[in-house]
Amino acid sequence: MSMRIGSTDATDATDATDATDATDATDATDATSALVITEDGGRLARGQSPTWHPDNPETPPGSGIPTPVEDLWWPANQWPAVHPIARTGAGPTAPFARLHEIYPTFGTAVFARGDWSPARIAKVLLGEFVQQPGWNTVSLPDPAVLTNVDGQMVRATTFTADPTSPQAPRTLFRLDDELTELVGLIEYRGGVVGEALQQRGVVAGYYRRILPYRLTTHPATVYLVETALTVASFLAMHYKWQFQRPRPSQLCPALLPTIPNPRHASYPSGHATEAFLVASVLQLVMPDLSKTFPNGVTRNPLHDMANRIARNREVLGVHYASDSEAGFRLAQAALPLLQACPSIPALVAEAQAEWAGTTNA
Numbered sequence: 001m002s003m004r005i006g007s008t009d010a011t012d013a014t015d016a017t018d019a020t021d022a023t024d025a026t027d028a029t030d031a032t033s034a035l036v037i038t039e040d041g042g043r044l045a046r047g048q049s050p051t052w053h054p055d056n057p058e059t060p061p062g063s064g065i066p067t068p069v070e071d072l073w074w075p076a077n078q079w080p081a082v083h084p085i086a087r088t089g090a091g092p093t094a095p096f097a098r099l100h101e102i103y104p105t106f107g108t109a110v111f112a113r114g115d116w117s118p119a120r121i122a123k124v125l126l127g128e129f130v131q132q133p134g135w136n137t138v139s140l141p142d143p144a145v146l147t148n149v150d151g152q153m154v155r156a157t158t159f160t161a162d163p164t165s166p167q168a169p170r171t172l173f174r175l176d177d178e179l180t181e182l183v184g185l186i187e188y189r190g191g192v193v194g195e196a197l198q199q200r201g202v203v204a205g206y207y208r209r210i211l212p213y214r215l216t217t218h219p220a221t222v223y224l225v226e227t228a229l230t231v232a233s234f235l236a237m238h239y240k241w242q243f244q245r246p247r248p249s250q251l252c253p254a255l256l257p258t259i260p261n262p263r264h265a266s267y268p269s270g271h272a273t274e275a276f277l278v279a280s281v282l283q284l285v286m287p288d289l290s291k292t293f294p295n296g297v298t299r300n301p302l303h304d305m306a307n308r309i310a311r312n313r314e315v316l317g318v319h320y321a322s323d324s325e326a327g328f329r330l331a332q333a334a335l336p337l338l339q340a341c342p343s344i345p346a347l348v349a350e351a352q353a354e355w356a357g358t359t360n361a
Contacts, residue, residue, distance in 0.1 A: 050074035118215065118222050122230035128341035129231050136238060138333040140326050143245050143267045144175035165328045166307035173322040179252045185315045189258055196312035200259070203274050203309060204229060210301050211286055211358070220350035224281045227347075231338055232277040235330055236270035243267045248320055257317030269319045272310035272327025273334075279306040280335045285351035287358050 054072040059065055086102065087094040113121070129135060141160065160173075199206065204225045208214070215222045245267035249255040264270075279302040283289075290300040310324035338344055 046079055048076035048078050051077040114219065118226035119230070121223050122226040125227045125341060125343055126230050126234060128343060129234075129338060132337045132340050135235070135334075135337050138235075138239070138330060140239060140243075140268065140329060143243060143320070143322050143326070144173055144178070162325065162329060165325055166303060166310075173320070173325070175251075175320075178320045178322060179248060179255075181321065182248050182255055182314060182317060183252065186255070186317070188315050189317075192312055192315050193258055196316050197259070199271065199309050199312060203271065204278055206305055206309065207278055207282060207302065210289070210305065211355075213354075218351065218354040220347050221282070221285055221354055224285065224344075224347055224351050225278055227344075228277045228281045228338070229274050231334060232274040232331060233270055235334055236268055236273045236327065237264065239268055239326075239330065240265040240270070245320075245323070247318060249317055255317040259316055259318065261318055266319060267323050268326030268330050269310055269313055269323040270327070271313050271319075272306070272324040273330045274327075275306035275309040276303070276328050276331035277334055277338075279303050280331060281338070281348075284339075284348055286355055 051074060054067070055075050056067050056071070056073045059067040059071070086097045088097050088101070089095070207225070213221050244265045247257075247261040247266045249257050249261060279300075282302050283300070286302070289302060290298055292298040306328075307324075310319075310327060313319040314321055314324060339348070
C-alpha cells in the first residue's frame with residue numbers, strides 16, 4: 001500500500017469534546033462548563049506514516065544492488081500496525097505477524113465512572129429526577145401578559161416577586177414596566193454583550209472562576225454541576241411549554257434584541273434556572289463563601305454570578321425580569337427534588353470531600 005499524504009482515518013469530529021449543544025436552542029445547556037476537555041485533547045488522530053524499510057531495497061530484487069533513493073517505494077505504516085515489520089520466524093521469507101499476535105487481548109475490563117462523560121452521567125441522573133413526585137407540579141405565577149378585556153388590551157399585573165429573590169426589592173412586575181425597563185437597558189448592551197454572548201453556551205465556566213475546579217481535580221463536583229444544568233434545562237423547557245410566553249421583542253419591536261430570539265418560549269428563563277441551580281448545588285459542597293457586612297447585607301459570589309447571568313439575558317433583550325424571577329423560583333423548587341434522587345446524597349458527600357481543607361479566608 002502506498003502512503004497517502006494527509007490521511008487521518010478521522011473519527012467523528014463531535015467526539016473531540018463529546019459536547020451537548022451549546023446554542024440558545026437549549027437555553028443553554030453548557031458545552032464547556034463541566035465537560036472539561038480531556039487531558040489527551042479528546043481525540044487521537046490515526047494517520048499513515050512511511051515504514052522504516054522500503055518494499056524495493058534492491059534492484060533487481062535479490063541482486064544485492066541498492067535501489068537509488070529516489071526510486072525507493074515506501075509502504076504506509078498504519079497505526080495500529082496492520083503492516084508490521086515484525087516476523088513470526090527467522091529469515092526474510094518468514095510470514096509477518098498479524099495484528100492480534102502483536103497487541104494483547106484482555107479477558108476482563110471495567111468501564112468506570114471516570115470513563116463516562118459528565119453530560120451522559122447527568123442524563124442518567126435525570127432519569128432519577130423525573131421519578132421524584134412534584135417535579136412537574138411546581139407552582140409558578142402566571143406571567144403578566146396582554147389580555148383582551150371588553151375589547152381593550154389590558155396589561156395584567158399578577159406577578160409578585162419573592163422577597164428572598166435576587167430581584168428584590170422590586171415587588172411587582174407589571175408588563176408595561178418590564179418592557180419599559182428593557183428598553184432602558186439597551187444602552188448597557190455595549191458593555192455586557194461580550195460576556196452575555198459567551199454565556200449563551202458557557203454557564204458553569206463562570207463558576208469555575210470563583211473557586212477553580214475541573215474534572216481531574218473535583219470530578220464529583222463536575223458531575224453535580226452537569227446534572228444541575230441538565231435538570232434545569234429540562235425543567236425550564238417543560239414549564240416554557242406550559243406558559244408559552246412570547247419574547248419581549250414580539251410585544252415591543254423597539255427592543256431589537258442583540259441575538260435572534262431563541263426558538264422556545266420566554267417564561268421561565270432557562271439561563272436563570274440553570275445559573276441558580278448550579279449556584280445552589282455548589283453552595284452545598286464548596287466552602288461557605290457568604291459574607292455579611294455591617295449594614296446587614298449578605299453577599300455570596302455564587303448567587304451574585306447567577307443573578308448576573310440572568311440579568312445579562314434581560315440586557316440582550318430576550319427575557320423579561322419576571323422570567324429571571326421564575327427561573328430563580330424553579331431552581332429553588334428543583335434543589336430538594338434533586339437532593340432526593342437516590343444517587344445524589346453520595347455524590348454530594350463525595351464532592352464535599354473534594355473541598356475539605358479549602359477555607360474561605
